[in-house]
Amino acid sequence: MTDVITAALMIVGAFFMVMAGLGVLRMPDLFLRMSASSKASTLGSGALLLAVAVHFGSVGVTTRAVATIVFLLLTTPIAAHMLGRAGYFVGVKLVETTVIDELAGQYDLRSHRLRSKQPATAPPESDQPQV
Amino acid sequence: MNTLLLNTLLALSWIALTGTFTPANLLFGFVLGYGLLAFTQRLLPPSRYFTMVPRVIAFVLLFLAELIQANLRVAFSVLSPRLDLRPAVVAIPLSVRSDPAITLLANLITLTPGTLYLDVSEDRQVMYVHTIHVHDLEQFRQGIKNGFERRVKELLE
Amino acid sequence: MNVSDLALYGILPALMLAILLTVARLLRGPSLPDRVVALDLLTTLGIGVIATYAIATGQAAFLDVAIATALISFLGTVAFAYYIERTV
Known part of the structure; x- marks a missing residue:
């Protein structure tokens, strides 16, 4: 029984890992690549680590595997956020099919702060605070 | 939080009584302790524990279902010979304000495939999210606000 | 076919x-952030x-190695992102 669960988890993990690699290679711009890599790799390595926990079935191994999964779940989004921010400052191009980019021009390139509305040159949308 | 401590204590005493220290047995001890505490709820000082635990479990299950389903969708779109993409960077007005709530929301958005959290403005009014496939911007905004944001708000604020 | 055979001949390839x-x-590439994304994914694949x-x-x-790799890969990516942002 545990062998079947282990095998299933390993196959799922390997599948999503290959999807992550394929996505990183095929996607046309930085943000799409991050989109493909960050989640598929989290799910893939999470499934593989769970397979280890099920296979060995002892407390020590399970706590270590679960700790690693939690750590990955916490850190992957942060790494993606920081890389996306850095990419935006470097001026990475978005792919031509992008529908809309509402972040364009919102970063203050000198102070590295992020505004919530267009600066004063654009017509103000409304005076009411956005809820 | 005291009830959580009590529950842990009950789980540990279950372990001590049965003498097998395995993850499955620990989990069973927790479930047993929770049942016992829920049964004797009226004798204990009032606590949010009994409303929070089902909520947290429902939240985790919803998230896992979303994660797997959406990952499969992205896998199909990666495998299709012609990439059919309509990416967009969308500004979503925020109604959660506290640091933990925003952090949890951002992590959830990044971990669900198709969407990637980019940044939050300094005044915490707007969150910028990148998405792979968008049909209707307003519908997408409402989807995030009514789905994850509402649940995060229920959980943390 | 047992689990370790599957791991060795099915999953590792x-x-x-x-x-x-x-x-x-x-x-x-083409840009530096793209390469950092690839490096980050490589360490996760390593795990x-x-x-x-x-x-x-x-x-x-071997699981201890996986934990250490996860820690180091996060720090590396954050450091890369920080310095890429500072170059502008």
Whole structure:
């Protein structure tokens, strides 16, 4: 029984890992690549680590595997956020099919702060605070 | 939080009584302790524990279902010979304000495939999210606000 | 066919394929953040390889290496992102 669960988890993990690699290679711009890599790799390595926990079935191994999964779940989004921010400052191009980019021009390139509305040159949308 | 401590204590005493220290047995001890505490709820000082635990479990299950389903969708779109993409960077007005709530929301958005959290403005009014496939911007905004944001708000604020 | 055979002959080759695809992106670039994304994915794939290898050999001690790799990869990516942002 545990062998079947282990095998299933390993196959799922390997599948999503290959999807992550394929996505990183095929996607046309930085943000799409991050989109493909960050989640598929989290799910893939999470499934593989769970397979280890099920296979060995002892407390020590399970706590270590679960700790690693939690750590990955916490850190992957942060790494993606920081890389996306850095990419935006470097001026990475978005792919031509992008529908809309509402972040364009919102970063203050000198102070590295992020505004919530267009600066004063654009017509103000409304005076009411956005809820 | 005291009830959580009590529950842990009950789980540990279950372990001590049965003498097998395995993850499955620990989990069973927790479930047993929770049942016992829920049964004797009226004798204990009032606590949010009994409303929070089902909520947290429902939240985790919803998230896992979303994660797997959406990952499969992205896998199909990666495998299709012609990439059919309509990416967009969308500004979503925020109604959660506290640091933990925003952090949890951002992590959830990044971990669900198709969407990637980019940044939050300094005044915490707007969150910028990148998405792979968008049909209707307003519908997408409402989807995030009514789905994850509402649940995060229920959980943390 | 038992689990360790599956890990050795089924899962590890699939992970190798994923690593090759990622290395192709690492070499192709075009920008520095793209390469960092590829490097980050490579370390995560490394964690998967370590986990699979632990099952294949029956040695749970390899899991400690996976934890250390996860910690270091996060720090590396954050440091890269920080310095890329400072170059502007």
